[in-house]
Amino acid sequence: MIAIPRHWHWRQKANQPGDCAIVDIDGVLADAEHRQHYLDPPWRDWDGFFAECGGDGVFEETKTLLELMDSTLTIVLLTSRPTWIQKATLDWLSRHEIRYDLLIMRPLGDFQPSPGFKRDETDGLRHRGYVPVLAIDDDMRNVRMYKNEGIPTIFLDSGYHPH
Numbered sequence: 001m002i003a004i005p006r007h008w009h010w011r012q013k014a015n016q017p018g019d020c021a022i023v024d025i026d027g028v029l030a031d032a033e034h035r036q037h038y039l040d041p042p043w044r045d046w047d048g049f050f051a052e053c054g055g056d057g058v059f060e061e062t063k064t065l066l067e068l069m070d071s072t073l074t075i076v077l078l079t080s081r082p083t084w085i086q087k088a089t090l091d092w093l094s095r096h097e098i099r100y101d102l103l104i105m106r107p108l109g110d111f112q113p114s115p116g117f118k119r120d121e122t123d124g125l126r127h128r129g130y131v132p133v134l135a136i137d138d139d140m141r142n143v144r145m146y147k148n149e150g151i152p153t154i155f156l157d158s159g160y161h162p163h
Contacts, residue, residue: 002128007083007107009090015101017129020074022122022151023066025081025089027138027158029098031057036160050081054088058096062136062156066099074130075100078121080114082106115145122149 004014026032030053038049066075077098081089083105093100104121112120122132135146138158146153 005104005107005124007105009086009103009105011101011103015074018072018074018131019133020076020102020125020130021066021069022076022078022118022125022132022135022146023062023100024137024139024142025077025079026053026056027160028136028156029059029062029066029077030092031059032158032160050085053081053085054092056092058098063096063098065136069099073133074102076102076104076125076130076132078104078118080106080117083108113141114139115141118142119145119149122146122151 004010023029032049032053034055035049035052038045038052069075077093077100079089086103086105089103089105092098093103106117110117118137125132132146132149132151135142135151135153136156137143137146137153138156138160140155143153143155
């Protein structure tokens with residue numbers, strides 16, 4: 001069996017390989033509008049931005065969509081949030097009763113752009129037998145990457161990313 005990466009967090013036990021949906025968090029499930037000012041020019045304060053993630057609201061429509069998905073589908077939350085806010089992220093997911101099976105966060109030291117990180121993690125899912133049948137993201141760069149990977153993708157325009 002292939003080892004589970006340390007930056008992957010299964011909600012309970014690992015699901016059997018099979019179909020999965022890949023869902024972003026910020027701008028898709030979490031309303032991060034209150035912390036966008038940290039990313040205003042001239043300096044992007046990513047630490048400040050991520051540190052306030054616990055105060056995010058939830059986009060109820062996306063939460064409901066996840067609840068309505070087939071119960072046999074593995075829900076993978078794939079986010080570029082760094083692992084140093086894993087506890088805050090897990091607390092937020094629990095508080096808002098978000099359905100998910102696997103949380104994948106950016107490991108410390110990974111500074112590549114979001115599409116590269118998410119492509120690598122998608123490859124890791126596939127390598128372990130998980131088949132992405134849908135992706136949902138608010139960053140058009142990620143949407144293009146998923147589509148190039150042959151994954152049907154829903155673009156949600158959070159307004160956070162230029163496109």
